[in-house]
Amino acid sequence: MAALAPPIAAIRVAVRRALTGLPAGGPVLVACSGGADSLALAAATVFVAPRLGRAAGLVTVDHGLQPGSAERAEAVAGWARGVGFAPVESVRVEVAGRPGGPEAAAREARYQALTGVAGRHRAVALLTGHTRDDQAETVLLALARGAGPRGLAGMPARRDLDGVPLLRPLLEISREQTRKACAMLGLSPWEDPHNVDPSYARARVRADLLPALVRALGPGVLDNLARTARLVAADNAALDDLAAGALAEVRHPDGGLSVPALAVLSPAVRGRVLHAWARELGAPPAALSHRHVAALDALVTGWHGQGAAHLPGGLRVVRRADRLVPAGRAG
Template sequence: MAGLAPPVAAVRVAVRRALLGERPERRVLIACSGGADSLALAAAAAFVAPRLGLHCGLITVDHRLQEGSGARAESVAAWGREAGLAPSIGVAVDVTGRPGGPEAAARAARYEALCATAREVGASTVLLGHTRDDQAETVLLALARGGGPRGLAGMPSRREIDGIAFLRPLLDIRRAETRAACLALGLTPWDDPHNADPAFARARVRGALPTLVHTLGPKVIDNLARAAALIAADNAALDALAARAAEAARDGDGLSAATLAAEPAATRTRVLRLYAAELGAKALSQRHIAALDALVCQWRGQGPVALPGGIRVARRDGRLLQV
């Protein structure tokens, strides 16, 4: 009898490790577009989850951005039902009228649908099919956009949104392995034309990555992903320091400017970001944080800083506070 194909085994091991690390108490959902990465993930989860005593379902999100997307979503959901994933459903979303570009709008709508569906079906955990190649692309995008440490840290292996845990088991798996796994299992993945459309920034990076590999060597993808992991660890340490610094700087309903000024820039700006988020400001840019920091370190009597959501922060009597 032929042995298990190594790519299939690698994906299954990655999924098992992620689920054992999370130990979800309720149903697990797989976010599956029908592409090779998420299809290999779903097939692995269909095998692994029941053996860990877990119920596993599938959700595919129809962004309604391409002709025939509804029928394709239904075909993915139908495959999920055949694979024993229950529930296995397609959810349509509306991406029009959302802030940001088309990629950001689609991503926001997708995560809203994933969170809402997880709550509806009683799932505590959603698995995502991002691979090591996706991680390398994310780091390159952050570099190209002048991103700070948070962007350079890439995608976390675990993230919680509205009480739902999102896991990325395949961040140590290469894209070629997921395709090989699908081939070994007799699965036919869907190739999203948006992945090759130069109108999308990630597609342009994806097209440029082979050139980078050719120029710098085959280890470049692994090295980019490794750099992201190292930066993520540094971020976690700095965030812990910033949490303590925020408590020390707390002065009533504001922050002490003098206490903040004594902090290194790396922790001080994190405290300012935490404070702005506490006030309800979202989608903060580096420009917003720099303006808040100027109230602390370059105080010349300037007026309030306007943050997203109509929030204004000013310096009054040596404190930063909402006005």
């Protein structure tokens, strides 16, 4: 018996690790665009899942942004049915009119569609095909945008998405491995033109910046960037645990926060406490930025009688004596 090709074996091992330990019940769902990464993930999942006693389904999302997108989505769905995925869904979404840039709007629409399908089928997990290369790109973009530790942590291997575990099994698999796996399996991936469109920042990082870094520093730079994300994520988790305990300790009975108790916290923990509290008040997480947290922090550490700190969603926070308190929404 011929040995299994290394790229195929590596991807199957990664999928097996991701699926091991999931609760019994509904299927695992693969989000598949038809590109090399998600196609390689899908091929591995439909092989591995039944051997673990699990059903494997697939969902493909048609963003309607390019000619022929509906036909392409149906082709992916047809392939999935042919190789044994069940359930299989092709979902059309509307991207126009959503807040943010085109990338953010498409991502929001896509994840809404994915969680909707996952909920209907009571899926125990949703799998996406993000690779080590995607992680390296994410870290570089975060660094360029001054995103801080949360951004430098990149994409987590697992996170909750509206009650469904979102798994990224391929974060230690390279894009080259997924392409080789597809070729060895006789699969023909779709090449998304957005991936080479220079109007998108990620496409510029992929086409220009990462290759330049590899030429200057060697191919290990991709692994190093991905490892940086893992290390920062571990530090973030520890700081978030500290912040959760600190938030409970600085709460005032009236629902505000004690300024003296906040003032003695380390800046890293205090910033996380204020960030978490702002979210509790209703600030949209995607819009809550460093400058909003800095404005709250100034009410604690730079108090000179200033007015309210304004948060996304029209929320306001003011300092009254020794407390930070919500002051309702701006008119």
